[in-house]
Amino acid sequence: MSTDSKRPQSENLLRWSIWLAGAGALTYLVIEHRPHLLAWLPYLIILACPLLHLFMHRGHGHHHKDE
Numbered sequence: 001m002s003t004d005s006k007r008p009q010s011e012n013l014l015r016w017s018i019w020l021a022g023a024g025a026l027t028y029l030v031i032e033h034r035p036h037l038l039a040w041l042p043y044l045i046i047l048a049c050p051l052l053h054l055f056m057h058r059g060h061g062h063h064h065k066d067e
Helices: 009-032 034-060
Strands: none
């Protein structure tokens, strides 16, 4: 049984409305500010590299405790 069926219908409707409004706002921002976003894209990729490095090295198994 899913957890959504236990929630009131008004809460599910509110959740869907919030997600839909957020998706609409994001779409509007991307469409209206595309030149600005494309200008910042190389910098955002470079800034993402350290974060990817930190999160990708987490699974190497160097810091496991003895079982």
